[in-house]
């Protein structure tokens with residue numbers, strides 16, 4: 001598929017993740033919005049791809065875990081993000097567990113973050129983390145979209161702190177819709193907070 005056709009497809013999916021808007025007349029008002037997204041995606045979005053996760057990626061994920069602002073957004077994090085031994089033990093299990101789907105996110109060939117697909121609260125779920133230097137460029141959205149194309153389990157769920165607007169937006173752009181609210185103790189915040197549960201399929 002050509003670059004422009006791909007951008008058009010992404011723009012349509014983004015403008016209407018549920019598919020309802022796919023009949024946009026490209027010459028009309030809705031079409032203008034789609035064209036703007038097309039241009040933005042072609043010229044601004046970096047090249048995002050997924051590859052198998054390897055142990056060599058872990059030091060980068062650990063550095064990302066040390067980012068306090070990111071931890072606050074994610075909220076439900078490791079008890080002590082600086083505890084390297086606990087991090088290594090957790091990730092050794094993740095890497096060794098075949099039922100956990102995992103992918104390293106690359107941006108222009110550099111490791112930018114990760115996506116995991118695993119059972120959470122008894123449901124197939126996804127979660128992700130992107131390094132701060134890559135935020136705000138559509139990276140999580142492109143990576144999650146690609147991941148969901150590979151992991152066909154539906155329905156599939158995701159949880160986000162109710163104030164993690166960026167993550168909720170990413171999920172929305174990938175077609176997730178809110179299905180529940182929950183409360184849980186957010187280690188990174190030291191308090192119980194509200195969570196949004198979102199569902200795809």
Ligand SMILES: CC(C)(COP(=O)(O)OP(=O)(O)OC[C@H]1O[C@@H](n2cnc3c(N)ncnc32)[C@H](O)[C@@H]1OP(=O)(O)O)[C@@H](O)C(=O)NCCC(=O)NCCS
Nearest residue numbers: 070073074129130135136137138139140141165166167169
């Ligand atoms: C959440 C996270 C994955 C987003 O990654 P990203 O690559 O910046 O996401 P994208 O660029 O694909 O999309 C972000 C969207 O949120 C929007 N957004 C960002 N901050 C926002 C805010 N405070 N309020 C509303 N929308 C916001 C962006 O504008 C963008 O939407 P747009 O494309 O319509 O403009 C990233 O910040 C991250 O990894 N954070 C730390 C870990 C985390 O929170 N993981 C998710 C756990 S549920």
